[in-house]
Amino acid sequence: MVFLLTGTVVATHDTASGGEVWPARWTGPAIADKPAVLSGEPSPTGLRAITAATAGLLPAAGFLRLLHDEPQVRAHVLAALARDALAGRRELLHAVTLPAVARIASCLLDQDPQRRTAWPGTQDELARVLGLSRVTVNRALSRLTRAAAIQLTPGGITVTDRTRLAAFTAPGIR
Template structure:
C-alpha cells in the first residue's frame, strides 16, 4: 500500500484506509536531504508539511542576524499546522536536520478533513492546545535567571522513550539558540548537571540518568 508510512503519522492514522490511499497517491513523498529549507519564514502557509521520517528544525534570524531556534520536530509528525490553519504565513524557517521523507498536502485537504471528521478535529485541538502550553512553559523558562535551571527544565520536558536519550539537532549551539544562551553557557550548565549525576553528555546528545535530580535542578525555571 502506498499509504503505509502516512498511516504512521498520528493525524492520518485517524483516517480510513481509502482516504489515506487517495491522499498518498495525489501528494507523493519527497526525499529531502539534510540542510534543505522546506518552508521559509514569511512565505504563505498553503500546504501542510507531513514529516514521515527525519527531523526538521524551526528557526528565525533577527534584524541584526542573530539566530533564534524555536525547536525541532521528528517524524512521523505534522509540521506548523497552526500556520496552515491560520491561513497566514510560516512563522519560522523549517530546515531538515537530516535526510527526511516529506509530503506536502494542500491546506484545503486539512480543512475538509476537519469539517468531515470529529475525531480529526479533536486530535488537532488537543495538539494545538499542547503546543500553546509548551510555548507558555518556554516563555517562563526564558525568564529563569539561572542557565542551569533553563537547560535542566528543557531537558526534563524533552525526555521521551525508554532510553532517555535526547538528540540535540544543532548540538549545544542549537540548544543555546533555542534557550537564548551561548554555547559556552550551555556547556557549563551541562557540566553542572553531569557532576550532579543527572545527565551524561554525548556528541550531539544528552542522556538523562536521574530524572528526579534533573527535575529538581529545573525547578527554578518554573
C-alpha cells in the same frame, strides 16, 4: 501543510544580532507548523531538516477540508494545538523566570523518559532551541555533568539521575 513522516525538522528564525533560534521542533510522524496553516498567514519562520527526513505536502485548502470532514482528525489536531499552546506558555515562563541551568534541566526532563538519550542533538542545537548561547549551554551542561545528573555522549545528552536533574529546576538555583 507539511506531513513529516520521518526525521526531524525545526522552525528557524534569524535574530537581529545575526544568530538563529529554533522556536519549534518536530519529529515524524508529525504535522509541522499547524498554526501557520490554520491562521492563513505566512509563517514568520522557515523550516529546516536537521536529520534525514521524508515528508508529504497537502495544500492548506485540503487540510482545512480534512478538518471539516473528519471528526477524529479535527479532535487530534485540536488536542495537539492545545498541547503546543501549553508547552509554549511553559517555555515562555521558563525563558523569563529561570536561569539557564534550570531551563536546560527542565528541557531535558520534558523529553520522553523511556528514551535512553534525552537530547539526541548537539549542544549548538539545544542552544538554538532554548534561545541561549552555545557557551551558556556548555557551562550549564558542565555543571549538570559534575552533579552526576546527566552524561554527555557522542549521541547526545543522557539523563543519569532524574532526581538530581529536577533539583536544578527548583526556584533559587543559579
